[in-house]
Amino acid sequence: MSIYADYNGTSQLKDSVKEYLIQRLDGPFGNPNAIHSIGNQIKDAYEKCRVHCAQMLGAEPHQVIFNSGSSEGISQVFYSHIARSNCNKRILTSKIEHSAIRNACKTLEKLGFQVDHLETDSNGKVKIPTSKEGYCIAALMAANNETGVIQDYEEFAKWCESTNTPYFCDTTQLIGKTKFNFKESNLDFAILSAHKIGALGGCGILLVKKPEKLKPIIFGGGQEYSLRGGTQNYIGVECLTVALQDILKCEKKFSDLEIRKQKFENTIKAAIPEAIIIGEAVKRLPNTTLLSVPGIHGQALQIELESRDIFVTTSSACSDNEPETSAVLKSMGIKDDVGRSVVRISVDCDATEKDYSEISAAIIKAHKTLKKIKIS
Numbered sequence: 001m002s003i004y005a006d007y008n009g010t011s012q013l014k015d016s017v018k019e020y021l022i023q024r025l026d027g028p029f030g031n032p033n034a035i036h037s038i039g040n041q042i043k044d045a046y047e048k049c050r051v052h053c054a055q056m057l058g059a060e061p062h063q064v065i066f067n068s069g070s071s072e073g074i075s076q077v078f079y080s081h082i083a084r085s086n087c088n089k090r091i092l093t094s095k096i097e098h099s100a101i102r103n104a105c106k107t108l109e110k111l112g113f114q115v116d117h118l119e120t121d122s123n124g125k126v127k128i129p130t131s132k133e134g135y136c137i138a139a140l141m142a143a144n145n146e147t148g149v150i151q152d153y154e155e156f157a158k159w160c161e162s163t164n165t166p167y168f169c170d171t172t173q174l175i176g177k178t179k180f181n182f183k184e185s186n187l188d189f190a191i192l193s194a195h196k197i198g199a200l201g202g203c204g205i206l207l208v209k210k211p212e213k214l215k216p217i218i219f220g221g222g223q224e225y226s227l228r229g230g231t232q233n234y235i236g237v238e239c240l241t242v243a244l245q246d247i248l249k250c251e252k253k254f255s256d257l258e259i260r261k262q263k264f265e266n267t268i269k270a271a272i273p274e275a276i277i278i279g280e281a282v283k284r285l286p287n288t289t290l291l292s293v294p295g296i297h298g299q300a301l302q303i304e305l306e307s308r309d310i311f312v313t314t315s316s317a318c319s320d321n322e323p324e325t326s327a328v329l330k331s332m333g334i335k336d337d338v339g340r341s342v343v344r345i346s347v348d349c350d351a352t353e354k355d356y357s358e359i360s361a362a363i364i365k366a367h368k369t370l371k372k373i374k375i376s
């Protein structure tokens with residue numbers, strides 16, 4: 001049996017979603033904006049999904065904008081909303097953000113914005129500022145996709161409020177892996193992608209505290225309160241709602257998963273003393289381990305594991321086939337000998353002790369083979 005351990009990349013479909021989808025394929029299908037009864041039926045179900053999603057995420061229904069996923073939410077807020085707003089043209093962010101945020105900031109820089117970066121420490125934690133300067137927007141992710149390190153985002157939200165800075169929190173990796181409540185966290189913007197939580201790709205949510213101030217990036221026929229045009233991806237939204245309902249069941253399993261993960265990491269460290277768990281000293285997502293075995297390329301380990309039907313990923317960017325230390329790890333001051341040697345193991349909340357012990361056994365075997373090949 002193969003083990004899929006790339007849940008931070010994309011999750012597998014949840015069984016509940018699969019079952020829902022199979023019966024849903026019998027219909028009805030129709031345009032939710034049509035005035036006939038099929039359209040009405042679909043629109044009613046769609047609006048019920050909005051209410052359910054809002055409840056599960058701690059938001060009001062009108063604060064839920066369905067879209068194609070996190071990258072679209074980021075683009076809408078940065079490119080359509082912030083780029084055109086009458087603000088001080090200053091953005092505060094960190095160097096550990098996902099490339100969607102990093103590239104949005106670069107684009108705004110070309111439009112005349114100044115982008116300031118918060119410092120990251122060697123554990124991957126971003127330092128909360130103490131200054132009283134306000135920004136046009138601040139973007140600090142809740143949990144990092146590579147390391148799984150969880151930021152003090154609620155603390156940062158307090159700082160943002162004290163400086164009148166709207167806070168965009170990339171919650172793509174956090175939602176579904178720890179408890180989350182939009183209102184209680186006091187965020188201005190949050191995002192999710194359905195394919196990260198066991199539903200279908202091409203669907204997601206942008207949560208907005210004050211949607212009346214938001215500008216659309218996709219124009220259409222008035223859908224999503226005229227904030228996101230285009231005929232609604234209603235089946236995607238229905239599946240997303242089913243997956244979100246399932247996440248509540250997952251939440252009960254997080255503490256057990258954390259224990260299994262710890263045991264797994266301890267097994268690896270005992271067998272491979274030079275192994276490093278990135279961000280080990282701080283709070284991380286219960287499903288994520290970023291492991292570095294200096295002296296062995298992350299890609300080589302990934303390929304070895306794949307030959308044993310275990311699917312992990314590296315967190316390295318590749319250029320000209322030369323594995324490089326990722327920007328996130330560089331910002332943590334991690335040197336190439338460690339940064340090029342990472343593999344990310346990110347599992348589902350149902351991952352068992354057996355799954356973890358198969359992964360650790362495979363890593364230990366692969367290490368024995370690969371350590372004979374030295375890298376420069």
Ligand SMILES: Cc1ncc(COP(=O)(O)O)c(C=O)c1O
Nearest residue numbers: 069070071098145170172173193
């Ligand atoms: C932290 C984070 N933000 C944003 C994204 C972008 O999500 P999507 O590709 O679904 O738009 C991802 C996806 O990997 C992510 O991990």
